[in-house]
Amino acid sequence: MAGKRSEPEIPTASMADIAFLLIIFFLVTTSFNQEMGIGLTLPPVTEGAELQVRKKNILNIWVNAAGEILLGEEIVSLQQVEREVRRRVAENPLLIVSLKADRETDYDIFVQILDQLQKAETPKISLAEPD
């Protein structure tokens, strides 16, 4: 009677089905990198150490609560910011753009100007603290 012995086996026919089910689950729950935005590195807090920068190397951009933009000495529209900054950076590569917005300025306007500065490939952007 020692002739045939049935080999014990785990049925694997439905393995693919199980795996497909899991795949569908992960397909549905996967959300690929959705994080988007404009990156910026803030300066560290350095107490008492104020950096001295020559006045001619600073371009001030002021924004008031109404969203009006004063670039240097002239009032410009949002669309003009990129060209104006690009021109000034080309003239003086050491230029630091200092952006100072009013406390009541809409965040949207701040981002729009930041977007313009990024488009103009501004080498250094400084965010001045509002009063």
Place this chain on the structure above:
Amino acid sequence: MPKISRKQKADVGIPTGSMGDIVFLLLIFFMVTTVFVEYRGIAGIEQPRAEMTKRLEKERGIVHMWIAEDGEINIDDMTIVMSDIAGLVYPKRVAEPRLIISIIADVGAPYGTVADAMLQLREADALQVNFATLYAYAR
């Protein structure tokens, strides 16, 4: 002319033996790349649009900070007052040195609130920030 007999027919079936392996490979890919949504933030925030919007290179090690139109601040699903931000973010920054703070603020949020929050982040030494925006196309 001799007749050519065509008795042998080629088997046209697609081999399914390795199906399981392929499926498991795909499964492992999706398991590894899946990042579950952990935080929901404040509902109804309208993000600004910017042309220079870029994708963040990493998915993990990001702290989300929501700022609503009325100035309400929420970090990783916790509503928080302005002065507590540094205290909350600093331990996260210590645990993950390459931490990125993603500021998701409403278009109508006052800039003063965002600026104060950035000052708090600087105090917590969390200097990598990301202003969350959506893609905008050239106007």
